[in-house]
Amino acid sequence: MRDLILFAIVFGLLPFIIKRPVIGVLGFTWISLMNPHRLTYGAAYDFPFAAILAAVTLTSLLFSKDPKRFPLTSATIVLILFVVWMNITTLFAQETDLAWREWDRVMKTFFMTFVAISVVNSEKDIKAYAWVLALSLGFYGFKGGLFTLLGGGTSHVVGPSYTYIGDNNALALALVTILPLIWYLRLQANNKWLRTSMTGLVLLTGMAIVGSYSRGALLAGGAMLFFLWVKSAHKLRTGLAVLLIVPLIFIVMPDKWFARMETIDNYKEDASAMGRINSWKFAANVAKDNLTAGGYRVFTPKMFMVYAPNPLIFYDAHSIYFQVLGEHGFIGLLLFLSMMFFAWRTGKRVLVASKSRDDAKWIADLAAMCQVSIIGYAVAGAFLTLAYYDLYYSIIVLLVSLEKLALKSPQQNTLPDVRSKAKKFQDDPNPAV
Template sequence: MRDVAIVGFILLMIPVVIRRPWIGVMLWVWISLMNPHHFGWGRAAEMRVALIVAAATLIGLVVTRDRVRLPVNATTFLLVLLPLWMTVTLVFAFHFDDALRRWEEVMKIFLFILVTASVLQSRRHVEMLLWVIVLSVGFFGVKGGLFTVATGGAYRVWGPPGESYISDNNSISVALVMIIPLAYYLAQHTQRRIVRYAMYALIALSGIAVLGSHSRGAFLAVSVMSLYLWTKSRHKLLLGVLVLALLPVAMLAMPDNWKERMGTIRTYEQDSSAMGRINSWQTAFNIANDRPLVGGGFELYSRETFARYAPDREAVHSAHSIYFQLLGEHGYVGLLLFLALGITGWMNARRIVRTARDQPELEWASDLARAIQVSLVGYAVGGAFVNIGYWDLPYYEIVILMTVWSLIGHPNAPAAARAVAAEATPSVRNPRPEPAFGPASNRASPAEGACARTGSGARDSVAIDRWRARDNNGRPDGQDRTARRTDV
């Protein structure tokens, strides 16, 4: 029955996806992050539902009347250049057949990252994507938190079933760390009290699930992320008191084996797991020094490779780090492109915060940028100990920052025009025919009306002309761009 419900829902959504490809992106993200079809007991787990959704979405990009445009900027340039470089390193991979299978998987991810960048055109789209991300990953936080409470933390929390980048306890814990600030943003920007309380419950249970994962990397990530959040918070005293009061209680409630495992952070030399990771890091470093441009390619982890490059030839492990994963598999060039993409996203967040300062109508953008910054801090720290260099979520966050900046960051545009852009609903490629009561030039655009209400006068003429040109080039005149807050 569960199989029928999941697959039936996806198939019923296909016509909608073709008409509205941005909905296809939401379905793709849901399937990619949560693996819902693997919760079935029958053949649903074997069905390639992601491929069905992907095909419908790509068809929709061609036939839809919605506005579809891939921005040309530093972010999209790097989002294209990084997978292109991975394609170059594929040619020189140590184990080509294994590398080819991984390359196909990673290319699908980057393709839909670019599709996402093409269809996100409004705040409504951005917040819908946030809801899908938070609920898809947060499901395991709620489930894992309840499991940890019920078992007293004696057993580890695991991620989605099936093949997923966040299936193991270490990866799902970093994923939960990343969605906590996103859930907090959604809680702060919903008008429904019950939804706000539900998000607070998700945050609390996800935090408990992070502890229940027994992941040392996630423990470090949540510690550093909390410190960063405290430095950026407007309520430092309150937040500090809450952390100092609740964290010791949570740690004392965990079993002795959890405390012993966390204690190995200081005595890592005596822990075989930690030393195995260091051995893998040294191996990746040696490969990059031997092949600085192309590295060893995807799936380089084999006895033959470790026999040649590892200090300990018998300890064959994956990289266990996003940084050494990119360094070992794609050389210094791949690592630099990866880091450049993260820095570009961070700079977009800073621009958003700076632009939105002292402008209440753009407070949502500032709050979102700060939330994603906190999330990326968690990824940067927690990712140093897990293999999630190709996982979707951080790339979606970078695309969201790029989209928000494009919505509010128009140069020389007045605040009112930026607010209209930020709240815009999806536009349409083919404008409707002109109505009989008058030409478009005689009607005020939404931006013009917003500027008129602010009394900004002639200073807004540049922005008004830009918005009129945008209307004539791809938006139906008079289309409502009022804010549509989305809770679910």
């Protein structure tokens, strides 16, 4: 039954995608992030839904009359340079076969990122994109939160198999990154029922993050909450709300969860932590020895024999930063960090441009929450191999699209005020002339 429903939804979208490529972007994003096909048991499990949606979207992009705008901003230029540099490093990859297979997967992600930036233009499109992002992963927040509460937190919350988020730590990063967008949906909800539902989803997603047993996600959550507290105009109220989370964790989670979190302080006694440090040193050695580093999938036992301080302890990168350093060198890491910086700056520009406009509160709220998402990804990602994860680049799509909308010409932005003044003039029985 699940298979039939999924086939019906995806193929039912195709005629609409032909008319509007943005619908294809929304469908592709849903499939890529939620991976609903991995929740089926039949023909849909390995069916190439994403490839079909991408192909139809590309066709629509060529023939549709919908506006297509790819702005050349600091964030998008660095994004383009990062993609170009990754293509160069792949040409000189150490593990050629593995590298080209990974290149194929990563380039599809970036291609659809460029398409999304081009077609997500209007207020309606941006809001729809935010909803798709939030609910695609909010599903696992809801499911994982219930699992944690009902099971007493005794088992790890994990994602669907054979996906980016199949691992408990990877799912935790995804949930930490998406949590601010779910909160944005709550902020914008005018309906009491919807606002209550979003509040519940935020709480359940928070419990799913805790139930993942991810130490990196715990640190990321702390960093996001601290940022929100610093930026809050009501610090006492915000601080008390944050403190209320602590008793809930103590009530729900078992002793082994606290024992797991305590290893953050004793990393030298943690074999996995020392293995990660060995991998990080490996990445630095590869980058120092080669301008283009090792290319995709350089973290292999064979390469560890050459570059790792301890070649017998093999681990994956376990850090987005050292993953990029080992695979694309210091130039790649500089571009990756610059992209994160300029994405943050884009959010700042959007906030400045929209804060004085009564009609743009939703823009300011969404930009602010995207910045919080970047903090979550940046901190949690320091311990995970997810440098090319779709969700992060979808956050960049949101910020660039918000910038297109917020930084329109002054004439466009002031039209509502002009109309308001004209109406006031007409209503005044004794206008001053």
